[in-house]
């Protein structure tokens with residue numbers, strides 16, 4: 001069982017991070033606080049919360065340009081996100097990590113150093129990886145190029161896509177620290193940049209309440225604004241797969257057009273709140289099954305983008321899932337690291353519940369056609385989402 005992080009040190013480094021950002025010209029609305037998600041649980045993760053009301057369009061935080069660890073703009077144009085940008089960002093993180101006290105990003109590196117090295121499946125135990133692969137049965141898992149892949153992609157994407165000497169991590173020697181830099185570049189990175197303070201915001205696709213302006217890549221920094229009036233106690237959130245600047249372009253193609261709930265577990269190590277999304281290829285056409293659950297009355301709403309996946313396919317996955325609980329999952333409840341077991345069991349329950357919702361009432365699924373328009377301001381779009389969309393494999397020709 002890996003020893004948990006040094007939680008007291010984590011609290012200190014978060015305070016130092018906030019002071020550092022402010023000293024560099026950063027701003028925090030007086031009602032915004034970076035704190036642990038659950039104040040009575042000193043091991044719960046961090047997020048940005050309100051301790052008083054704010055109005056729509058209020059400036060909640062300003063992230064100064066020079067606290068960002070950002071790649072040179074040369075990487076923005078002709079480099080693919082998959083095998084260059086994430087790799088380069090991991091190198092940058094390693095460089096500053098090795099610089100230690102001499103790093104100009106010391107407060108951020110100190111916080112990163114307090115993070116557990118086992119947060120996402122690629123860094124899990126072998127048993128945990130194998131069980132998660134089994135639970136994926138043969139449900140589409142879209143790889144880093146948005147092509148279908150098997151459940152093994154959850155845990156072998158670093159070996160498959162970055163395992164070579166020219167990208168920091170050599171599969172043969174399996175250096176855990178180098179692998180972790182790549183995992184962190186994926187988990188906390190925004191393609192070209194690691195963004196201290198802003199990367200404290202958590203994900204919730206069903207409750208996006210912030211937007212960034214002008215762009216998170218703006219070298220002079222950017223502001224985080226309220227998308228609506230909010231009350232004390234609310235958390236500042238956005239959709240990790242929908243570029244933070246994108247709220248100004250409702251139909252911009254972004255990662256959420258081909259990555260969903262399974263990929264959220266791959267990249268960030270948790271099962272997201274509803275709406276859950278599952279992308280399938282039917283021939284060349286990418287179809288999406290969306291299972292939403294009303295947060296007040298608990299009722300489910302099933303919808304599909306462009307077309308619904310065939311009930312035959314979903315039934316096949318569902319029938320393969322059912323026996324896994326007794327046969328494979330429960331027997332490992334005592335031997336797997338507890339956080340891995342908890343997440344795999346949660347993911348299993350999510351798949352079974354979601355697929356049952358669809359199979360019980362396939363006729364009630366609402367089908368919407370989505371056409372991705374060209375974004376109004378191409379540059380912002382280019383900077384913030386092209387990298388993800390430009391590597392998409394067989395996107396649907398909508």
Ligand SMILES: C[S@@+](CC[C@H](N)C(=O)[O-])C[C@H]1O[C@@H](n2cnc3c(N)ncnc32)[C@H](O)[C@@H]1O
Nearest residue numbers: 045046187188199200201202203204268269270
């Ligand atoms: C960029 S960090 C966000 C800040 C992070 N919570 C922290 O304490 O530093 C992304 C990680 O936060 C956690 N996270 C973000 N949103 C979450 C959510 N809705 N539920 C559970 N964990 C979440 C996951 O561990 C994810 O990999």
